[in-house]
Amino acid sequence: MTNNNGPLEHLICLLSGLPGLGNRSARRIALHLLSKRGALMMPLANALSDTAQNVKSCNICGNLDMIDPCAICTSHKRNNTQICVVAGVSDVWAIERTGAYQGKYYVLGGLLSALDGIGPEDLRINKLIEIIESSEAIEEIILALSATVDGQSTAHYISDHLAPLSVKVSHLAHGVPVGGELDYLDDGTIITALRSRS
Amino acid sequence: MTNNNGPLEHLICLLSGLPGLGNRSARRIALHLLSKRGALMMPLANALSDTAQNVKSCNICGNLDMIDPCAICTSHKRNNTQICVVAGVSDVWAIERTGAYQGKYYVLGGLLSALDGIGPEDLRINKLIEIIESSEAIEEIILALSATVDGQSTAHYISDHLAPLSVKVSHLAHGVPVGGELDYLDDGTIITALRSRS
Numbered sequence: 001m002t003n004n005n006g007p008l009e010h011l012i013c014l015l016s017g018l019p020g021l022g023n024r025s026a027r028r029i030a031l032h033l034l035s036k037r038g039a040l041m042m043p044l045a046n047a048l049s050d051t052a053q054n055v056k057s058c059n060i061c062g063n064l065d066m067i068d069p070c071a072i073c074t075s076h077k078r079n080n081t082q083i084c085v086v087a088g089v090s091d092v093w094a095i096e097r098t099g100a101y102q103g104k105y106y107v108l109g110g111l112l113s114a115l116d117g118i119g120p121e122d123l124r125i126n127k128l129i130e131i132i133e134s135s136e137a138i139e140e141i142i143l144a145l146s147a148t149v150d151g152q153s154t155a156h157y158i159s160d161h162l163a164p165l166s167v168k169v170s171h172l173a174h175g176v177p178v179g180g181e182l183d184y185l186d187d188g189t190i191i192t193a194l195r196s197r198s
Numbered sequence: 199m200t201n202n203n204g205p206l207e208h209l210i211c212l213l214s215g216l217p218g219l220g221n222r223s224a225r226r227i228a229l230h231l232l233s234k235r236g237a238l239m240m241p242l243a244n245a246l247s248d249t250a251q252n253v254k255s256c257n258i259c260g261n262l263d264m265i266d267p268c269a270i271c272t273s274h275k276r277n278n279t280q281i282c283v284v285a286g287v288s289d290v291w292a293i294e295r296t297g298a299y300q301g302k303y304y305v306l307g308g309l310l311s312a313l314d315g316i317g318p319e320d321l322r323i324n325k326l327i328e329i330i331e332s333s334e335a336i337e338e339i340i341l342a343l344s345a346t347v348d349g350q351s352t353a354h355y356i357s358d359h360l361a362p363l364s365v366k367v368s369h370l371a372h373g374v375p376v377g378g379e380l381d382y383l384d385d386g387t388i389i390t391a392l393r394s395r396s
Contacts, residue, residue: 008253011245014238019230020223029216030249031288034262037250040212045246047209048231051237055206055232064206064232090229161224 008034011145062107062124064089072105079103081139085128085158087111087151091144105141108132108142112157123160132165140168147174206232207332258329260305260322262287270303277301279337283326283356285309285349289342301340304329309348310355330363338366345372 008030016026033041057063058070065071072078072092082103086092092105108123120126132138141162145151159169175193176185206228214224231239255261256268263269270276270290280301284290290303306321318324330336339360343349357367371390374383383391 006264007245007249011249014242014245017238018227020219020226025218025336026290027288028218028297031262031286032217033246034253040215041246041250044209044212045243045250047205047212048239048243048246051205051209051232052243064229066204088229090225093225139394184242 007128023054061105062089062109063105077102080135080137083128083132083138083140084142084144086144087146087154095144108154109146109198111145112154113150120157123154125161128158129161129165132162132167138167140170143169143171143174147172259303260287260307261303275300278333278335280340281326281330281336281338282340282342284342285344285352293342295320301338306352309343309346310352311348318355321352323359326356327359327363330360330365336365338368341367341369343370346368 002020012023012026012030015021015029016023020025023030033044054066055064055070056066058065058068058073059105060069060073063070065074067074079102082101083106083110084095084101084103085106086095087108089107092107095101095105106124106128108125109126110123112118112120112123132141142157143155143158145155155171162169173196174189175196176182176189183188201342208223210224212229213219213227214221216224219227231242250368253262253356254266256263256266258267258271261268261270265272277300280299281304282293282299282301283304283306284293285306285308287305290305293299293303297369304322304326306323306326308321310316310318310321330339339356341353341356342368343353353369360367371385371394373394374380380388
């Protein structure tokens with residue numbers, strides 16, 4: 001890399017900044033791409049600019065889609081009495097993969113975090129309250145947030161702000177993951193699973 | 199991902215095929231890119247097509263560069279009595295990073311591998327012999343190949359074919375890696391390091 005192959009160094013520099021990649025994996029990916037220029041490298045370049053130009057955030061729920069409002073928000077097949085509040089788009093994908101939920105979504109765009117300096121004004125919480133106030137169909141808000149400190153404090157904050165409104169607020173159940181061995185679980189999970197036994 | 203956001207699914211599919219990445223890491227990278235469209239996603243798309251169009255293999259040594267022959271092959275500062283034979287371009291980068299070698303390179307483009315069905319005709323071995331035969335300056339061929347079965351059989355094959363020519367053939371030294379603890383080394387390395395003690 002002491003040669004003056006500028007674009008390749010620039011490409012490796014950009015790749016190494018992606019989440020989960022470092023210098024070595026970025027070099028490996030760049031060489032792999034260069035060995036498949038026509039079949040992989042140019043299609044990837046086109047897919048990147050195509051996605052950057054055509055995929056947008058839904059103005060209602062914050063999900064990513066080709067159309068705005070997104071396919072879930074505009075679908076007549078989805079139950080519009082439920083809104084599932086999630087931190088990010090990847091959570092929407094995770095829940096959609098299960099096929100177990102037929103309601104609508106609301107993407108906060110993050111979680112409250114004192115450490116990272118993310119406050120309520122950085123998330124889309126006010127807009128969520130507006131949506132609930134302006135629609136009479138909504139009956140239940142499902143807070144599907146991580147069982148972490150940030151996730152739970154965000155859930156508490158939202159619960160507090162939804163309390164004056166006439167909607168039911170529910171949380172995901174805590175307990176033993178399906179397929180999980182008791183032996184490997186932390187104490188907190190076991191205590192919660194014991195208390196919520198059915 | 200059940201929505202019809204075609205380009206995003208296509209992008210994730212392409213990313214998940216890259217070495218070291220799977221479905222989950224590809225989704226994570228795609229979302230990270232979408233959150234930085236202007237600052238990262240479009241520059242990455244441009245860097246990919248720029249690199250695909252402008253970086254070429256050197257016709258002499260097989261190294262990657264903007265110019266052909268590459269900067270190392272055309273440099274007058276490099277010692278043209280030595281050729282360092284390596285398996286891939288990443289090996290050239292690894293040796294160049296040390297700054298300890300001032301000769302020229304020759305990239306084979308792989309290693310002989312009976313398991314993967316890679317024979318001598320798949321590597322650039324004949325061209326190496328042609329280069330050595332046609333140049334009177336070359337005095338030493340340094341085989342800098344991996345200390346694996348494939349690397350060592352490739353080194354043996356090349357040594358055999360270079361034997362009739364009037365060049366010295368050398369190999370990288372085997373031994374204890376600098377900073378390596380004896381306790382963690384395999385027996386083969388310790389035996390070789392003992393035999394080659396100095």
